[in-house]
Amino acid sequence: MGSGDVGRRLGDGLIELGHSIKIGSRDPNKKDIVQWVSNHAREEGKGLSGTFTEAASFAELIVLATLWDGTPNAIKMADPKDFDGKVVVDITNPLDFSKGMPPRLAVGHSDSGGETIQRMLSESKVVKAFNIVGNPHMVHPNFPGGPPTMFICGNDEESKKIVTDKILTPFGWETVDIGGIEGSRLLEPLAMLWMIYYFRTSTGNHAFKLLRKPGN
Ligand SMILES: NC(=O)c1ccc[n+]([C@@H]2O[C@H](COP(=O)([O-])OP(=O)(O)OC[C@H]3O[C@@H](n4cnc5c(N)ncnc54)[C@H](OP(=O)(O)O)[C@@H]3O)[C@@H](O)[C@H]2O)c1
Numbered sequence: 001m002g003s004g005d006v007g008r009r010l011g012d013g014l015i016e017l018g019h020s021i022k023i024g025s026r027d028p029n030k031k032d033i034v035q036w037v038s039n040h041a042r043e044e045g046k047g048l049s050g051t052f053t054e055a056a057s058f059a060e061l062i063v064l065a066t067l068w069d070g071t072p073n074a075i076k077m078a079d080p081k082d083f084d085g086k087v088v089v090d091i092t093n094p095l096d097f098s099k100g101m102p103p104r105l106a107v108g109h110s111d112s113g114g115e116t117i118q119r120m121l122s123e124s125k126v127v128k129a130f131n132i133v134g135n136p137h138m139v140h141p142n143f144p145g146g147p148p149t150m151f152i153c154g155n156d157e158e159s160k161k162i163v164t165d166k167i168l169t170p171f172g173w174e175t176v177d178i179g180g181i182e183g184s185r186l187l188e189p190l191a192m193l194w195m196i197y198y199f200r201t202s203t204g205n206h207a208f209k210l211l212r213k214p215g216n
Contacts, residue, residue, distance in 0.1 A: 002065030024055025114184025153183030
């Protein structure tokens, strides 16, 4: 769900892993989507587009890559039942652009976007992932310092394992699971840190890595 840079970039990566992707949008015929579908014309049936409801009903696993302010509407435009029981990878960052750039977090400290999404989709298994890096590095994050770390969280252990084993590891990430979905209270500010560095250096070529010494 989401036809922006994130939705299309992850769509590319997931098709490369052999999956069929239906990008959901309010307007599946918009230029960027038509171009994206045409880019995948040779992988027959793998790069598709549809409305939010068509994408949600098509999917075995749903990626939520919508603008924060539009996310409740996008979910409402799909049939909420199409989310039930499914893994929902939440990439959104709850950004407030009303005071200009850089944006601020619209929610935090005692709540988070991830928890908000989990409450909206109470029958889904929400996994917060990919929100702490710019879209050009989401797939194949090749950094000279080795694989960067993707911190993830969510309430369902099996869903986090699916996202790790089937998506993050094949893309080239090291994954660190920080616990339940309330971990989004940390991951969303971490995305702000990524963005602050981006605005101060005018470069998006950075990602986080957890360094460890051997032993305890
Ligand atoms: N850009 C990045 O590198 C990056 C990195 C990490 C996390 N994120 C987060 O990932 C999410 C997607 O980011 P993005 O840059 O790809 O795109 P975006 O511009 O934030 O979002 C585009 C998507 O949001 C949908 N949308 C916007 N307003 C809507 C509304 N009122 N009702 C329904 N849908 C609406 C658009 O629908 P239509 O297709 O109908 O226009 C489009 O599919 C955001 O939450 C962002 O904070 C972004």
